[in-house]
Amino acid sequence: MATRRYEQRLRAESAAQTRQRILDAVYGRLRAAPTRPVSVEEVAREARVARSTVYLVFGSRAGLFDAVAQDLLDRGGFERVVAAVAHPDAREHLRLGIRAGAETFAVDRDVHRALISFSALDPDATGGAVHRGEQRRAGGMAYLASRLAEQDLLRPDVSAADAAHILYLITSFDAFDQLYTGRGLPVDDVARILATTAENAVCR
Known part of the structure; x- marks a missing residue:
């Protein structure tokens, strides 16, 4: 049982780290090219995740920017x-x-x-x-x-x-x-x- 809880905690920590890495990638794109819209593909590449992972975590592109606004x-x-x-x-x-x-x-x-x-x-x-x-x-x-x-x-x-x-x-x-x-x-x-x-x- 203790092993299962430990594994669950590791998965939760990994998910949180992935989420923050994606948000940080958005910040990076906004600072690097403030006059150009940010694409999910660019964010995924900078965060070192699959494009589908961005949608899995945030649901949609709109959900991603809602999360960015809240994180700000x-x-x-x-x-x-x-x-x-x-x-x-x-x-x-x-x-x-x-x-x-x-x-x-x-x-x-x-x-x-x-x-x-x-x-x-x-x-x-x-x-x-x-x-x-x-x-x-x-x-x-x-x-x-x-x-x-x-x-x-x-x-x-x-x-x-x-x-x-x-x-x-x-x-x-x-x-x-x-x-x-x-x-x-x-x-x-x-x-x-x-x-x-x-x-x-x-x-x-």
Whole structure:
């Protein structure tokens, strides 16, 4: 029985390593050729697996890019965003959440940019993953706006609906990258500016 459990653990570890190797191959392709869509064949070759293995692990090309998008968040420390959401003070939720989001974008900035750039050219796979991520972010900003409204923290001239739109704009990758890459600011300054801008725009 102990031998069987050991073999099962080895198989699970091997599967996890194969999965991560495939994801790392996608990152490699995105960094090496950020203006060219990534093919499953290229990924399989770089990961040293059969093309069929990629489909076996992820189900489809769209599933592969969904996994890449989620792995990007995990690698970037998205758990800090989750922790910010749990803060009892909605204003701190805003400050900490925007800081955590900027830090997440900064970890693999080039990969985030490549995925967003490809989304229009590859709507079914890359575009689908980006769109679903944006929908989740929009939902998160709507929830934050509702918390600010419930705690009477919104400016009198800003509705919860408008606050959600404003927060969605300020927390976008493009807003982050205009400061991080466009202005060459360190991530701490980017996070501070974005959080201050958001707070001044929607909070009393």
